[in-house]
Structure formats: C-alpha cells, structure tokens
Amino acid sequence: MLNINHSNTxxxxxxxxxxxxxxxxxxxxxxxxxxxxxxxxxxxxxxDARRITAIQMLDKTMRNLLSEPFNEIPRGNNIVKSFNNVSxxxxxxxxxxxxxxxxxxxYVTTNFDYNPVNVHTATFNExxxxxxDFGSVESLTLTDSVLRLSLTISWIEEKSKEVQVSAxxxxxxxxxxxx
Amino acid sequence: xxxxxxxxxxxxxxxMTLTMGLLILGSSYLKSISQRSNHNxxxxxxxxxxLLAEGITQIAMLKLKELPGPLYYAALCKAKGNGxxxxxxxxxxxxxxxxxxxxxxxxxxxxFTMLPSKLYEDMNAKITVVLNLSRPDGxxxxxxxERTVSGARKLSGK
Numbered sequence: 005m006l007n008i009n010h011s012n013t014x015x016x017x018x019x020x021x022x023x024x025x026x027x028x029x030x031x032x033x034x035x036x037x038x039x040x041x042x043x044x045x046x047x048x049x050x051x052d053a054r055r056i057t058a059i060q061m062l063d064k065t066m067r068n069l070l071s072e073p074f075n076e077i078p079r080g081n082n083i084v085k086s087f088n089n090v091s092x093x094x095x096x097x098x099x100x101x102x103x104x105x106x107x108x109x110x111y112v113t114t115n116f117d118y119n120p121v122n123v124h125t126a127t128f129n130e131x132x133x134x135x136x137d138f139g140s141v142e143s144l145t146l147t148d149s150v151l152r153l154s155l156t157i158s159w160i161e162e163k164s165k166e167v168q169v170s171a172x173x174x175x176x177x178x179x180x181x182x183x
Numbered sequence: 184x185x186x187x188x189x190x191x192x193x194x195x196x197x198x199m200t201l202t203m204g205l206l207i208l209g210s211s212y213l214k215s216i217s218q219r220s221n222h223n224x225x226x227x228x229x230x231x232x233x234l235l236a237e238g239i240t241q242i243a244m245l246k247l248k249e250l251p252g253p254l255y256y257a258a259l260c261k262a263k264g265n266g267x268x269x270x271x272x273x274x275x276x277x278x279x280x281x282x283x284x285x286x287x288x289x290x291x292x293x294x295f296t297m298l299p300s301k302l303y304e305d306m307n308a309k310i311t312v313v314l315n316l317s318r319p320d321g322x323x324x325x326x327x328x329e330r331t332v333s334g335a336r337k338l339s340g341k
Contacts, residue, residue, distance in 0.1 A: 020194070027198035034202040041209045056226070063230045070237065114278045116246045118253035119269040133256045135266040144249060150242055150278075154285075170286050171231045174238030176245035 051161065057097050058157045058169050065090060065105060066171055069153055074177040077151060083107040101159055108154040112174065116144040149177040228287065228324050232316040235289055236326040243279055243293050243310045247332055255306055258297035270295070279312075289316040298331070306334040 068089045069077065076088060084093040084106055092105045119138035122128065128137050153175055158168035247254060250273075257269035274280075279293035291314040298307040309331050316324045 023192065023194040027194045030195075030198050030202060034205055038205055038209050041213060045212060059227050059230060062227075063234075066230075066234050070241075112278070114242060114245075115276065116250055116278075117272050117276050118250050119257065119272050121253060121256040131259070132263040132265065133260045135260065135268055137256070138260070138269045141272055146245075146249070149245060153238075169227055171234045172238070172283070172285055173234040174241055176241040178245065178248060180245075180249075 053099060054101050054159060054161070055167070055169070057099055057101065058103055058159060058167075061095070061097070061103060061105065062155060062157050062169055062171050065092075065157075066153070066155055066173060069107070069155070070173065070175060074151070074175060074179060077109055077153070077175065078107075079109050079111065079151070081108045081110075083109065104158045106156045106158075108152075108156075110152050111148050112150045112152045114146045114150050116146070117141050118144070146180075149180050151175045151177075228316060228318045228322055231287055232289070232314055232324040232326045235283070235316065236291070236312050236314040236328045239279065239291050239293060239312045239314065240310060240328045240330055243295070243312060244330065244332065246276070246279070247295070247308055247310065251306060251308075251334065254295055254308060255297065258295070258308075262297065262299065287316055287318050289314055291315070308332050308334075 072088055072090060078085070078087060084104075086092045090107075092107055094102050094104055096102045119140070120142055121133060121137055122139060123130070123137075125137065127134075151174065152172070154170065154172050156168055156170040158166050161167045253269070254273050257273050261267050261270045274293060274295050276293075280291065282288065282290045291312060293313075294311045296309045296311070298309055300307045309329060312326075312328045314326045314328075316326070318324075
C-alpha cells in the first residue's frame, strides 16, 4: 500500500519559492559590482592604449631628435613648431586622441677637466709617462656644444585631467671645430 | 513535531557558492588590470633610462674628440703602473658623473679606458656609462652603454 506523507510534501513546496527569490536577489546584487568591474576593465584598457601611444611617440620623437644635425635643432622653451623629421605641436594619433608634443632645448655649459702633458721636457718618456709629466688640472669650457633636450607629451584623460610623459637626453655637437 | 527536510536551504548555499566564485574571478581580473598598468610604467622608465644614458655617452664622446691627448697619456701612465691621478681627473667631470632630479631621479657615472692595441700605438678608447634611474613608483632601472672609439695617433707636422 502506498503511503504518502502529505504534510512533508507541502512543506518542501512552500520553502522552494522564497529560496529562489532570495537566491536571485543575492545573485543580482553580486552582479552589480561585477558588471562595474567589467566596465572599469574596458576603460583601463583604453587608458593604457592611450598611454602606450604617447610613450611610443616620445621614443620615436627623441630618436629622431638625436639623429638630426646639431645646428638644425631649434633652441628655446616649449617649442611646438615641427622641423625636418621631428613632429611637434598638436598631433592626432590613429586612436583619435590629440597629443601635445613640446620640446625644450637649451645649451648646457660643459667643463671638461684634464691634466695637460708637458711633452717637451728632457725626462719625458712617451711610452711611460710619469705623474710629474702632467701639469695641474685645467678645464676646457664649452658653452654651445651640448644641448639638453627635454620632450613632454601631454593629453587629456577623463575629459579634463591632463596627463603627461616626458624624457630627457643630451645632444653633442661633433661637427664643432676642435681647438 | 515538524519534520526537518535535509534539502531545505540548499538553493541559498548553491547561490552563495556561485557568488563567491564570481567575486574571486572579479578580484583576479582587477589584479591583472593593475599589473598591466605597472607594465606600462616599466616601458616608460626603460625608455627614459636609454635616452639619458645615450645623452651622457654623447657628452663623453665629445670630450674624447676635444681632448684625446690627455686621455692617451693618462691611460698610459696608469697602464705602466705610474699612477691613476691623471686618468681619475679625466674621468671625474661633474657633467659625466652626476645626478638628475626630474620626473624621475637618476645617477650616472662615466669611465674612460684605453684598449692595449699594438702596445698603445693605436688609440682605441672605450667609454662606459652606467646609469641608475628610479621612477616615482619605486621601480629601478640600470643601463650600461659601452662605446669603443678607434683612432690613429699622428704627430702634427708628420
């Protein structure tokens, strides 16, 4: 004979519905921050891409600057006028972002210290010079033979926040007539 | 007495487990994003170190071009065991051994050495620039550039 416990079946059916409602609510609540996280990930990827483009532009422009003839590099602060193979000013990249490229180029005074050698003394041995053959320290000062090149690339993030990357190098004038 | 069903409340347990799994996945995703951002900073620091070290090398090469004689005799004096003083003076310029505080901070040093080619008959000089750069995020980069310059010694009038 079949024996069915009716009260037990009723209890199970009654509990399942609130369980599902509560579970769905918890799942929905958990999905809200996760969905936000997905959006943040997408934004962060785009932000990274803009930064990478700026860094690549910085590297390329600096390499071009180092290969330009010394005398054709302009001097001044925040130069935005392009010259030869060097692109300056507002540049629109392939990702649609406009980057502002500024160059600051200034002469650096360089002092080169050395001990001059007196080769005209009777005791001077060309193959084995002694400390006594050297004079006291002298300095060669060059005021227009080394340029300090500072390049800054800036762009706008989040509608108004300006972000920038910069690099610094030196360029020497090898075509200078040696004394 | 009300009978206890062993399966009651299982849905909540399952959903809580699923939610926990999703949160773990989300946190690992966030971690991967933050690591990717740091990687970009690494690229910038590396480029900044390369460019600055190249610039210092250019200044060192200019010094060698302007003052080859003092280096030759100073290096020879050291090679023959007669003293390091003149070579230390030649390598010790403030412009070639210094520090820079910019968007980053960097320290650099330069050394000049002579290569003993044909017992120093030829003038083969090696310039070594070592640069240590620190980014504001605490990452450090080291660059070493070595450049060899070959030349023939020739007395004027000969």
